[in-house]
Structures are given as structure tokens and as C-alpha cells.
Amino acid sequence: MRLRQRAQHVFGALALSGWSALGCCPVAAEAMTACAAEQEARGSIGACAAACIAEDPGAIALRAGPCLAAEADFWAQAASSAMADLQRVLDSETLALVEQGAAAFEGYRDAICAAESAAWPGMTGAGEAWAECRMQVTAQHALRLESWLEALE
Template sequence: MIRAVGLVLMLAAPAAAQELSFSPAATEACLAAGAGPACIGVSANLCMTETPGGSSTVGTGGCLWAEADYWDDRLNTAYGALRTDARAIDAEMRDLGSAAPSQAEALREMQRAWMSFRDAACVYEASLWGGGTGAGPASNGCWMLQTGRQALDFEDRLAERSR
């Protein structure tokens, strides 16, 4: 729901939104250099500073939204891989007669709880703007940060499993 605020801001000025140029290349280079969570927002910041109109309220919201979507794609990919692994482990544990709780179910419940946390955290961030125009970018920035952190956490978990 709160991401709708960002969408409304973007629709309010379609010409500015069309001019935005977002690329995740800087974030990917940062991650390749091993900077981890410090890379969240790198590409959005470049979008805001190097795109005409990128520093406007609509431009800022659009750049943050674009990077949030980038992290959301990464999160969904990592979550899917973790679910696949968890289901395989659950099947193996059932075959062994284990009474261990289901990893796949625990992962799903954890992700649902995280989504509730993210939503509440980002509503709070928007509320700090007292209804002002900065609420949309604040919410989008929160989504970007929270989603990026969760994506990196899941990717780290996958990397640990493959060691």
C-alpha cells in the first residue's frame, strides 16, 4: 500500500518519470567489490544526481523505486532458491523419520513476518514527513533499504549452504 504513494507521485509528473535513467551497474560493481549492505542505494543515488530531474521529489522517488524493484527481483530469486533447498531438506528429514520442524514452512512464516515489519517500518518513515511531499521518496527509500538488506541476507544464506 505505501508503495502506492510513490506510484502516485510518479504518475503526477509522467514527463519527469520518463526522463529517469536507472541502471543497477554501480550497485553490482559495488557488490562485486565486496562492500555488501553499503551498496544499497548506490545506483539510486547516481540516478538522482546524473539524471535531469533526478533530484526533484518525483525524480528522487522514481530513482529509489527503481532500485527497490532491483532489490525485490534479487530477493525473490534468493527466496525461491532458499525455498527449494528447504523443501529438499524437509523431504530428506521426513525420509529419516525426523520430527524436526519444516524449514520451508519456517522460511515462509519468517518472510511473511518480515514483510509486515517492512511495511510498518516504511509507513513510519513516511509518517515522519507529516504528510509532506517527502513522504513518497522516504517510503520508497525505506522499501529499497529493507528489501536490499533482506536480499543480501538471503544471498548470504545461499552462499553459506554452497560452501
């Protein structure tokens, strides 16, 4: 239930702002919200981005980046929200350790995704490789924080 509420918040805010990633191919907020709610029980990382991309297979080169970014943004918000909840329930010693890990996470994610993108030198897939990596790594981080939170509740 927690991820469904976060999906509605994140994708709803994008729709209200008229968000259109990279100025093209608007990602349907309702579709991404529904997908996130459906995938919540399965924890299927990337399914919503894949469904978004599949909406217009002829424009895959234009849709992949925005769709991957939209799902990555969802997972980043889920991680941020879980972290805020953890701050309220953890003792100070454990919280300090979790905050250290969270601080190091962004550097790790950016470095590992830059390495993955570098495997596509001069190719058009470099941006999509970075975006998919960001989505995958961020989702794993969010799910880990969520699982800690659920264990404490």
C-alpha cells in the same frame, strides 16, 4: 555474480517495457544494471539510486522517487530469486521457518516504512522517505537470504 545476473534481468526488463516510473524521468536500465554489478561486491545499498538521482540534480524532486523505486525493485527481485533458490536446497523444516519469515517480512516492511513516512506529515519528503525505507529494508532482506544461500552452496 548472482546479483549482477538479477540486475541485468530486472533492469533489462524495465528497459524493454519502456518503463518510466511515475510517467516521468525514465531511469536508464543500462546505468542501473551497471551500477548494481559494480556495487555487488560492496553490498552498497542505495548507491545505484543515488547515482540515478545525481544524473539530473536540478530535477531531484522528480527523480528521487523513481530512482529509489527502481533500486527497490531490483532488491525485491533479488530476494524473490534467492527465496526460490532456497526452496530447492533447504530441508522441509527449515524451509517452513524461512517461509514464515518471508511471509511476515512484507507486513513488517510496510509498517516500518509507513511509520518513517509519517514522520514527514504534510511534507513533500514523505513519499521519498517511504521509497528510501522500502529500498533499504528490502535490500537488507535480500542480502540476508543471499547470505544463507551462499552458506549452503
